[in-house]
Amino acid sequence: MPNAPAGGVDRVSLYQPQPNDDVQRVRDASDIVGVVGDCITLKPKGREYVCVCPFHDDHSPSMCVVPAKQIFHCFVCGAGGDAFTFVQRYHSMDFREALTYLAERGNIELTPFKPSRQNQSDSNNDQQYPTGSTKQDILAANEQAQAYFRALLTHPDHGSTARALIDRRGISDDIVERFGIGTSADRWDGLLMTIDGKGYNTQAFTDAGLLKTRDNGGQYDAMRNRLIFPICDQIGRVIGFGGRRINDDDDPKYLNSPETLVFNKSRTLYGLNHAQRAIKRERVAVIVEGYTDVIACHQHGVEHVVGTLGTALTKGHATILRRLCDTVVLLFDGDQAGQRAADRAIEVLFSETIDIKIAALSGHTEAKDPDELLSQPDGVEIFNKVIDNAVDLLKWRFDRLRAELAGAGAARVTQRIEEEIRTLLDLGIEKLSPMRRQLMIRQIAGAAGVSEQVVKASMRLGRRVPASIEPKDTMPQETNAPLTAREMLLGCLLSDPKLWLTMSSEEHDLMMTSAFRSASSAMVAQALHESVENGTGTGLHEVLRELSETMIHADEQSTADPVGRATLLCRTVEQQSEGSDERLARMMRECTRALVLNQERSEPTQSQHTESDELDQLRAFAAKQQDMRKKYGTMRGRLSGGDG
Numbered sequence: 001m002p003n004a005p006a007g008g009v010d011r012v013s014l015y016q017p018q019p020n021d022d023v024q025r026v027r028d029a030s031d032i033v034g035v036v037g038d039c040i041t042l043k044p045k046g047r048e049y050v051c052v053c054p055f056h057d058d059h060s061p062s063m064c065v066v067p068a069k070q071i072f073h074c075f076v077c078g079a080g081g082d083a084f085t086f087v088q089r090y091h092s093m094d095f096r097e098a099l100t101y102l103a104e105r106g107n108i109e110l111t112p113f114k115p116s117r118q119n120q121s122d123s124n125n126d127q128q129y130p131t132g133s134t135k136q137d138i139l140a141a142n143e144q145a146q147a148y149f150r151a152l153l154t155h156p157d158h159g160s161t162a163r164a165l166i167d168r169r170g171i172s173d174d175i176v177e178r179f180g181i182g183t184s185a186d187r188w189d190g191l192l193m194t195i196d197g198k199g200y201n202t203q204a205f206t207d208a209g210l211l212k213t214r215d216n217g218g219q220y221d222a223m224r225n226r227l228i229f230p231i232c233d234q235i236g237r238v239i240g241f242g243g244r245r246i247n248d249d250d251d252p253k254y255l256n257s258p259e260t261l262v263f264n265k266s267r268t269l270y271g272l273n274h275a276q277r278a279i280k281r282e283r284v285a286v287i288v289e290g291y292t293d294v295i296a297c298h299q300h301g302v303e304h305v306v307g308t309l310g311t312a313l314t315k316g317h318a319t320i321l322r323r324l325c326d327t328v329v330l331l332f333d334g335d336q337a338g339q340r341a342a343d344r345a346i347e348v349l350f351s352e353t354i355d356i357k358i359a360a361l362s363g364h365t366e367a368k369d370p371d372e373l374l375s376q377p378d379g380v381e382i383f384n385k386v387i388d389n390a391v392d393l394l395k396w397r398f399d400r401l402r403a404e405l406a407g408a409g410a411a412r413v414t415q416r417i418e419e420e421i422r423t424l425l426d427l428g429i430e431k432l433s434p435m436r437r438q439l440m441i442r443q444i445a446g447a448a449g450v451s452e453q454v455v456k457a458s459m460r461l462g463r464r465v466p467a468s469i470e471p472k473d474t475m476p477q478e479t480n481a482p483l484t485a486r487e488m489l490l491g492c493l494l495s496d497p498k499l500w501l502t503m504s505s506e507e508h509d510l511m512m513t514s515a516f517r518s519a520s521s522a523m524v525a526q527a528l529h530e531s532v533e534n535g536t537g538t539g540l541h542e543v544l545r546e547l548s549e550t551m552i553h554a555d556e557q558s559t560a561d562p563v564g565r566a567t568l569l570c571r572t573v574e575q576q577s578e579g580s581d582e583r584l585a586r587m588m589r590e591c592t593r594a595l596v597l598n599q600e601r602s603e604p605t606q607s608q609h610t611e612s613d614e615l616d617q618l619r620a621f622a623a624k625q626q627d628m629r630k631k632y633g634t635m636r637g638r639l640s641g642g643d644g
């Protein structure tokens with residue numbers, strides 16, 4: 001690098017990042033295939049990838065990821081967008097959170113962001129406690145508490161009993177580090193004093209379940225004298241804590257954080273942030289019972305293992321896992337626990353397309369849990385054998401039934417098997433689509449060792465199965481409606497931003513938001529105008545950025561999805577023009593001509609009702625956009641310039 005003249009103006013202009021460089025740099029570092037692939041298993045298909053769509057109840061790969069355009073799109077529910085949109089929707093983040101997340105992922109250092117005081121208090125105010133704590137406040141409190149628990153573990157006095165317990169359990173330093181294990185002091189005010197000392201917001205810690213309130217109003221630590229296991233979400237944010245007692249006289253043995261805005265036990269799998277890569281690789285997720293079992297497995301290199309937090313396998317768990325793998329193995333220490341878990345897992349089996357298998361240690365080893373097994377010299381080998389020998393859930397139930405009935409007469413066996421079939425049917429077969437129901441009947445017949453006819457006969461004896469099943473997926477209607485010429489024109493402009501420059505101002509008016517029938521398309525058009533005004537052009541990514549930055553929340557109630565719509569429009573015209581610029585330009589001219597002609601003949605008006613509904617939605621959107629612009633104005637230099 002040549003020496004720059006001291007204090008030279010050139011040097012400053014050369015090396016100073018552009019005011020709104022952050023988003024672009026993060027986008028460049030966030031390949032859509034990697035970002036989606038972190039969360040869902042992708043299968044290559046030509047130049048694209050396909051996967052199960054996480055945004056609707058998808059049972060076959062309906063979503064495609066297009067590396068060339070850096071977009072994803074689901075042709076069933078219409079979800080679509082770029083890497084930012086995906087992260088926003090998948091992890092329920094706002095644009096700022098998604099930007100930070102992707103920046104960390106791509107090792108990009110962001111320009112420090114300081115929202116004004118007023119904005120700080122109302123950021124993310126769509127979800128909060130009556131006390132005023134938001135999701136962000138709870139996450140921040142958890143992070144601060146985690147720092148305290150970690151620091152305490154290294155303290156010469158306060159950390160010594162916890163360290164001794166860690167040593168006794170044979171947990172390695174590497175694992176203590178990787179899983180962020182800490183400890184809480186043997187007193188009622190250890191965390192409380194730290195919070196007071198640092199001037200943190202006490203209310204957020206109370207709402208996070210870390211502090212409890214006495215009848216007289218005073219407060220005390222919820223976790224006292226415990227080994228602390230932080231519970232993280234899929235992307236590693238601390239959402240809660242598990243505490244194991246250090247002193248055997250303390251009760252209970254394990255104490256979990258209560259459910260909060262960020263912590264939902266039935267949707268959380270302990271260790272998933274560390275296990276997801278291995279789960280995707282193995283196509284199998286092993287579920288064990290406790291923190292220490294998960295940790296023992298990871299310490300011994302068996303990494304496709306997660307834990308439930310004192311609950312049975314739920315539909316929420318299965319939904320997360322089926323995006324990563326095909327098979328879930330429930331591993332239990334003894335037959336008793338296995339039986340109970342298998343009973344509950346049946347309902348999950350009926351609601352999610354994922355194979356569920358049961359494995360029990362008993363019968364393979366004397367060890368009472370995975371932790372004990374893996375500390376033996378041949379532990380890993382035996383552990384893997386147990387997993388390989390896992391039995392399909394339905395077969396497992398019938399095997400057990402037969403074992404129970406050993407010695408009973410043939411008639412009794414038949415009767416009990418029929419009863420069992422009816423129990424299974426009652427558990428959920430009515431909720432299945434006809435195709436899945438047929439598949440399930442075949443599976444039950446196979447597991448029970450009877451013909452499909454016998455299962456169907458039991459079905460008739462039992463409750464009646466309705467002839468038509470209400471489809472679970474309720475799609476926004478506009479997704480399936482054919483695109484209008486105006487929408488195709490919009491798609492052309494998104495696909496090739498140069499086309500806008502070839503249009504006359506009369507032709508530009510064709511993109512007036514009020515001319516669109518679909519609220520989503522109108523929002524796309526509005527964002528396109530904003531992009532033009534900002535001088536960033538009409539390209540898909542510029543328009544997506546315009547939309548994402550102003551979108552309040554990924555999961556908002558509105559049925560309109562302008563981000564998905566923009567992606568759909570762009571993708572549709574690109575598929576139809578087969579990547580040829582010439583064809584795209586021709587399509588754009590044809591749409592323009594058709595619209596101009598139609599306008600001269602005056603367009604037929606829509607029913608008054610629909611129009612005003614959509615106008616209302618659009619107005620609400622515009623107001624929201626203005627709001628967000630105020631909030632995030634500092635992110636983009638241009639917004640402080642008063643060009644209105």
Ligand SMILES: [Zn+2]
Nearest residue numbers: 053056074077
């Ligand atoms: Zn979808």
